Amino acid sequence: MDRVQQFINYYNGEPLIIQLVWIVACMLFFTTLIFIIYLKILRVKLRRNEKLITKFSKEYELLLVTYLYTESGEDGEISSEQKEVIDKLKESITNKFKREIVVLSFLKLTNEITGEMAESIYNLYANTKLKKYALAKLKSRKWDVIAGGIRELTLFHVKEAHDKVIKHVNHSKREVRKEVQLYLVNLFNFKGLNFLDDLKTPLSEWDQIQLLEELQKSEDQQIPDITAWLKSPNDYVVVFALKLAKIYNQFGMKEVLIDLLNHTSEKVRLELLPVLSYLHVLESKEVLKKDFNSRTKDEQIAIFKLLENLGETEDEPFILRHIHNSNFEIKFSALKILKDINIEKFRSFNLVPPESEFVKMVLFIENN
Amino acid sequence: MNNKLKIVLAEDNTTLSLLLKFRLEKEGYELIMAEDGKEAIEYIEQQMPDIIITDIMMPFVSGLEVISHVRNKLNLNTPIIVFSSAGQEEMVLKAFNLGANDFMGKPFSPNELVIRIKRLIG
Numbered sequence: 001m002d003r004v005q006q007f008i009n010y011y012n013g014e015p016l017i018i019q020l021v022w023i024v025a026c027m028l029f030f031t032t033l034i035f036i037i038y039l040k041i042l043r044v045k046l047r048r049n050e051k052l053i054t055k056f057s058k059e060y061e062l063l064l065v066t067y068l069y070t071e072s073g074e075d076g077e078i079s080s081e082q083k084e085v086i087d088k089l090k091e092s093i094t095n096k097f098k099r100e101i102v103v104l105s106f107l108k109l110t111n112e113i114t115g116e117m118a119e120s121i122y123n124l125y126a127n128t129k130l131k132k133y134a135l136a137k138l139k140s141r142k143w144d145v146i147a148g149g150i151r152e153l154t155l156f157h158v159k160e161a162h163d164k165v166i167k168h169v170n171h172s173k174r175e176v177r178k179e180v181q182l183y184l185v186n187l188f189n190f191k192g193l194n195f196l197d198d199l200k201t202p203l204s205e206w207d208q209i210q211l212l213e214e215l216q217k218s219e220d221q222q223i224p225d226i227t228a229w230l231k232s233p234n235d236y237v238v239v240f241a242l243k244l245a246k247i248y249n250q251f252g253m254k255e256v257l258i259d260l261l262n263h264t265s266e267k268v269r270l271e272l273l274p275v276l277s278y279l280h281v282l283e284s285k286e287v288l289k290k291d292f293n294s295r296t297k298d299e300q301i302a303i304f305k306l307l308e309n310l311g312e313t314e315d316e317p318f319i320l321r322h323i324h325n326s327n328f329e330i331k332f333s334a335l336k337i338l339k340d341i342n343i344e345k346f347r348s349f350n351l352v353p354p355e356s357e358f359v360k361m362v363l364f365i366e367n368n
Numbered sequence: 369m370n371n372k373l374k375i376v377l378a379e380d381n382t383t384l385s386l387l388l389k390f391r392l393e394k395e396g397y398e399l400i401m402a403e404d405g406k407e408a409i410e411y412i413e414q415q416m417p418d419i420i421i422t423d424i425m426m427p428f429v430s431g432l433e434v435i436s437h438v439r440n441k442l443n444l445n446t447p448i449i450v451f452s453s454a455g456q457e458e459m460v461l462k463a464f465n466l467g468a469n470d471f472m473g474k475p476f477s478p479n480e481l482v483i484r485i486k487r488l489i490g
Contacts, residue, residue, distance in 0.1 A: 061383045069390050108383040115477035117387070 056098055060105040063088060068120050078127070089128045099133060106130075107155060125156040138164050143173040150179040154186050162188070169195045178207055185211050189218040196229050196237050203236035208243060223248045230256045235265045242268075246275045254281050261287050266296055273302040277309045285310060289318050297327065304333035311337040316345070323349075324358070331358075335365050372398040373489055374415055378408035378422040378434060379451065388421075391478045392485070405429025409437050412446075419489050421481075423451040424459045432462055439467035447488040451476070 011019060067085040078086070093099040110121050125131065134156075137149025146168060153161045161183075168180050181203075184192030193211075229241035230253065238260070245253050260272050261284060276284045288295075288303050295303070304322070307315060315337070322334045339346040349362045375397050379385045382403065389399045400415055402408035406428045412420060420438065424431040431450055438444050450463045450471040460471050470484055 057382070061386050064383065065386050065390050068387065069394070105383055108381055109387060110475075112381060112384045112474050112476070113387070113478060114475045115479065117478060118475070 052097075053101055056092075056101045057105055060089070060092070060102050061108075064105055064109065064121070064124070067124055068117055086124070086127050089124075093128060093130060093133070099130070102128075103130060103152065110155060122157045126158070131156070131158050131161070134158070135161060135164060138168070143171070143176050146171070147173070147176045147179045150176070150183050154179070154183040157187060159187050166195060169198055170200050174202075174204070174207075177201060178210070181207060181211055182214065185214045189220060190215065190222065190224055193224065193229075196232065196240070199232075199234055199237055201234075201236075203234075203240055208240050211240070212243060212247065221248070223250070226250060226253065227256055230260065235268055238263070238265075238268050239271050242271050242275050246278050249279070251279055254279070254283065257281060258284050258287060266299065269295075269299055270302055273299070273306050277306040280310060282310055282312075285315065289315070292318075301327065301329045301333070304330050304337070307337050308333055308340075311341050313341050316342055320345075332361060332365070335361060339365055372396060373419070374398045374400065374417040375485070376400045376402060376408055376411045376415065376417040376420050378402045378405060378420070378426060378431065380404060380423060380426050388478060388481070391482065395482055395485075397485070405431060405434045408434050412438060412444075413442065416444075417446060419485060420446055420448045421451070421485075422448065424456055424463065425453070432459065432466060435463055435466040435468050449481070449484060449488070 011022060014022075063085045067082050070079055070081040070085070089102060093102055106121055106125060110118055131153070134149045134152040137145050137152075138161075140146055140149070150165055150168070153165065165180055165183050168176050171177050171180070181195060184195050186192075193215075223244065226241045226244050229237050230245070232238050232241070242260075244250070245257065257272065257276060257279070258281065260268060263269055263272070285307070288306070292300060292303060307319070311319070319334050319337050319341070322330055323338065325331045325334065335346065335349070346362070347366070349358070373396075375392060377385060377388060377392075377399055379388070379401070380403055385401045385403075389401060392399050400411045400417065402411050404427045405422070408420070408422060408426075409429065411417070412434075420434070422431040422434050435448055435450070438446060438448065447469045448463075448467065450460065450468045451474055452460045452463075452471055453474045460468075463471065469488060472481060472484065
């Protein structure tokens, strides 16, 4: 007590600045102490959770493998051993912590195996009513919970959730929309693309790549009619439909594609030109040559790229008009096309040097 | 006397390992499971298995290092099957260059694995 009293006397006798330093030092000391205790508790809790996860994972992995290797009854009916596994899992999944471990154990296997066993896991997922919890996530206010729920339904091939999932097709969060799209395409392949009819939100380049990749995995490569998507008021849908037209060789879409040459979006028009070139839509050339000057510089360059592929002798007058175009890329393309369609005329530029740079270009193209 | 053919399985996905253990033991093989490449090398040296099945991507020591160790350090001709995931095509080529005998892309069918093992060791 004497020491405490001594310290109080010492403290009271010190100037204000020293008293303040003492207060700050004490506050820092106690804050650090609180943090150390908090971190200690957190570490203990995390380690305990880790041990529990390992323990439950082993338990559920064993149950899962037992289920998979237990013979089903006649006509594929669930055997008594399998029923026992289902009951044990049903009991566990009422607890959120255990449910997550069960789902994780299932996923660890579904990602690695195919065939009958993968189908059995999907059946087990359905029989244990885990689907109910994933569907409940779709009603959450948190976007990440909704996205997680849809992802789970995708991974476990829950087709019955279609109507509930598609409600989120225009969700404000891109992550949720992406999960909806992947759910539809993964489970329903080309039929799943019907969400494009109602899509009012952007479809990023990355989303489009992912969708195309999933579509390529589909066994049935029968693409539906894409006319409505090419005419969609959503430019992103039109751009995606153009990619579909190119990848799946939609030669029958010529007229719709030519109509798109007058689309209001420059991005759509720029995406369209390589597709027209790839599909050899020769009819598009007349439209493009006619209003060439009213188009943007990027479009003009893209038109010449198209002509590099589709150029014919009848295009020569148009090409010659642009052989001295102020834009280097157009000029270069024009010379390349001329070399292909009229080599004699092309060589004549080599003889008359109107400008040295120009002759250099001619010589380069001639030799390459 | 144990006449069962021995398989060392190096796979860090414990659920998959357990599933394959059940499947392959049912076929009459003795399975030794390693959770990483380091453990796999130890088991290979101790047990001298009849076939090795290894994942390419594993902690500590990769599947490629396991193959290299078996072929170049231990000088063994034990058949090796490699598991690979999508996007690991380059790794598969390296595995073949190092001496792997076969590969299976994930996801795969366990029944197909059994057929491939039988083809290599009977």
